[in-house]
Amino acid sequence: MKTSRLQRWFGPWTVVLLFFVLLSGSVQAASLGERFERTLGGSAVPEILKQYGGEHVLPIGQRMWVEEIFRRLVEVTEREDVDYTLTILNSSELNAFALPGGYVFITRGLISAIGRDEAELAAVLGHEITHIERKHGVNAVLRQMGLAVLLEVGVMTLDLASADLLRVASATLLQLVSLGWGREAEYEADLSGQALAVKAGFDGVGAVSLLDDVFTVGSEDLPMKIFRTHPDTRIRRDRLEAALVSFWSTPVVVEDRDVVERLNASRNSKQARRNDPGGRYVVIVPDEGAGLHVFDQQVRQYVTWFENTKVHDFAWSPQGQYIALIVNEGSQRQLWIGDRWGKKTKSVGLSGQAITEMSWSPQGNQLAILVDGPMGSEVMVTYLEADVLLQVGGDFTGESSIWLDTGLYFAHGDMWYHTSAPKVSPVTIRNPVPQVLQRQRILSPTVIKEGNTIRLTRPSLTIP
Known part of the structure; x- marks a missing residue:
């Protein structure tokens, strides 16, 4: 009606x-x-x-x-x-x-x-x-x-x-x-x-x-x-x-010889990414057994992180807040991320596929990983704070991946390829408001001299 x-x-x-x-x-x-x-x-x-x-x-x-x-x-x-x-x-x-x-x-x-x-x-x-x-x-x-x-x-x-x-x-x-x-x-x-x-x-x-x-x-x-x-x-x-x-760029061949030499040098050295940026821990992957052997230089003692877990490789994030590991989880090779005290915070795995390599972004908020597939290793990216997995290598497979300030590079055959995410610009306030320092109350005891002795009275609250 x-x-x-x-x-x-x-x-x-x-x-x-x-x-x-x-x-x-x-x-x-x-x-x-x-x-x-x-x-x-x-x-x-x-x-x-x-x-x-x-x-x-x-x-x-x-x-x-x-x-x-x-x-x-x-x-x-x-x-x-x-x-x-x-x-x-x-x-x-x-x-x-x-x-x-x-x-x-x-x-x-x-x-x-x-x-x-x-x-x-x-x-x-x-x-x-x-x-x-x-x-x-x-x-x-x-x-x-x-x-x-x-x-x-x-x-x-x-x-x-x-x-x-x-x-x-x-x-x-x-x-x-x-x-x-x-x-x-x-x-x-x-x-x-x-x-x-x-x-x-x-x-x-x-x-x-x-x-x-x-x-x-x-x-x-x-x-x-x-x-x-x-x-x-x-x-x-x-x-x-x-x-x-x-939003990622299409992978292109790297032709700059200086960049290629730098990438090849980084590819052949794993020790740099295994060094703790904070300088506190010395971490070793044992040849046999499980976990990571860690020497804490601050307290001067050995500890074991990720006990009962077979670790194949690890890398510290650039700022040293996190450590990434490639581990065996059951019959699957996964990526684990732990905090600075050896506690697992995240895992990434794909059914029927093995993760073989990882590389941190310079900002420490992303990881590039190589995932074994039927045609070779796919180049993928995951985020530290988000459960996403992106295939960024296009039609190419990868044999190694390295982040530089200019983006992600991966080797395919005798060539290096480059791809990058869109530029992210942090929010800055153009005209920030100055922080006003508030006057804080302080304790001010009174000192009284009595002959050869000195006596302090109960402190009173005063404002400077």
Whole structure:
């Protein structure tokens, strides 16, 4: 019954709107459509603020950090007709969403859950910005209202209609915000938002680790309300992981002789990567037996790490915070990562394939590994803080892999090949707020001389 009334109401309006469309030139129609999109989104802002407890003001340092990430993303967007704004909502709920016309929202709860991971925050904001860039919101509203036909002929004159139509559109928008813009729109926002973050200088792995860290993959009750209505989280995660390879450069032959000589020298020396950068431990792989024999020079004693595990090779991370090992785990040769005290923190293994070599990136956040396959050893990369595995060697197999500051190099036959990930630029605050030194109370005892003796009274609190 309700549907039929809406159809009767929209019927005349559709005729009127089509009439205006036919009278409008393409440039004018586009301008009107941009104003309608902004007006539609703006009309829903007060209700959004009401539902989520109003706007939250972050501490100034954190606010500048969030705004800088948002600014870098907006700087690389394509639509010049949109003025983007970011609002922090005063809600502990894990949520983020966007309204047509440039309005992006994120809750303080989600910011708190993300912490200081700029790649994950860029993934969230990039996802929401993409919804606006692709007009997912306004298009979903028009489809829901039965006005999708206007998309084909020039929907951009909707603001010429009455305020009644805008009120209905605004109510429809608020309903759809909690439901999402549709499965395909969410897939597009995932991948395009990830690409937007990479373009802005953030690591695309943030989109994957976000789903791993903040949202429980496969859970039927995800903490973020809007994600419960999005496509299956595991499918989204797998798509985002697969897309990471596309951001790496195509492997090319290294022709610089100086670089080749440096690579050959590094290939023939394993001792350098076995030396503890902190200078505390001397680590030896025993010829027989299991574990690593470690001499702790600080306490002057021997210890054994990873007991009962056959270790084939190891390498310290450049900063010395982690140690990577190739070990036997059952019948499989795996990659293990341990902390500086010999505790296992992560393992990487592939069913039916053996990991034969590893190499740390200069930043210590990635590892290149060689994985035996039917056609030879594949060159793959994994992250220290994310469960991803990328095949970056293209059509080539590898016999050795070495990281330099300029990227990843791997040997194939008599040639060396080079590939690299996109440049990641850490967030820096352009005008940092100076740290104000707070006056601290100190204990100041009173000294009293009594003849040949000195007596100290109970210290009193004073402010210098």
